[in-house]
Amino acid sequence: MAVTAYAPASTGNVSLGFDILGLALAPIDGTLLGDRVSVLSEQAEFSLVNTGRFAHKLPADATQNIVYDCFIGFQKEMAELGIEVQPVAMQLEKNLPIGSGLGSSASSIVAALAALNAYYGNPLNSEKLLRLMGKLEGQISGSVHYDNVAPCYLGGLQLMLESEQKISLSLPVFDDWYWVICYSGASVSTSAAREILPAQYDRSTTIDFGRQLAVFVDALHRGDRALAAAVMNDVIAEPYRKSLLKNFDAARSYAEQEGALAFGISGSGPTVFAAVDSQQTAANIKLWLEQNYIQNEDGFAHICKVDTRGTQVSEDV
């Protein structure tokens, strides 16, 4: 029986938590903003068929697709458990643009591994699977970071713990907040956007980073919306990355003037996000971004809520 997994888009960093905070997203209009991967059947040789809006941007050679690496990684893990896994036929519905800042590679990785694990009767527990997802994400972006794979797999707002036993902790969210996201249509490579960041930061920056993150987590637990919003500032990446993003400052100014609670870069960009507490404000900001931030036909904007469900697996009869 074939198995399909859907893995939602995610925003890494959420401005104030570079590499250690990530949020899963679901458009309120029901758009499927995430990749779907199916394991169809066992075959003599591995095969992968790509479909979906952004399939044409994927490498033509199936073995260059991260989904193939997921299969190889899964096969190796199974071999360590003494389980032999045969080559399979897989399908990737590529709904997320590559290099978008929406956790596109993470979405493919999470959906592929969740589907493979389900196809073989869930031999890996969720922590083992998440660790493997992080390893594969690190292969693409140049260093292991879980701020896309963890929310994509588990849903909600995840704070990275990275202990031996547990990768991430689920944080409370404000379910009356909307998250407007806008992808400009340009592609920004995560590894390149990491390379432009300083290797070291000065003391005042690290103190600001720690203070904001601590206050944010405290505010979430106490339900203090105003305080949580007040500390959503990016002192690590935005000052260096925003020069890569055309119209970023104008977008921030507009969002703030409209009453956005926070505005920032989603992951390594070029997608930007605005957190707002009114659907009308969300609609105004979405419209402005569509008219002024999108650069080509690949771009889009959505009003989202937090996707609390994470990855969804189904069996296709």
Ligand SMILES: Nc1ncnc2c1ncn2[C@@H]1O[C@H](COP(=O)(O)OP(=O)(O)OP(=O)(O)O)[C@@H](O)[C@H]1O
């Ligand atoms: N299924 C896949 N999905 C996305 N990228 C893939 C996939 N398979 C291979 N790749 C390659 O991996 C690289 C992904 O680069 P990068 O990490 O910058 O993008 P991303 O994960 O899409 O970014 P983001 O997390 O910002 O959305 C590209 O070179 C792309 O061709």
Ligand SMILES: N[C@@H](CCO)C(=O)O
């Ligand atoms: N935390 C990562 C997310 C990449 O999507 C970064 O900002 O480089």
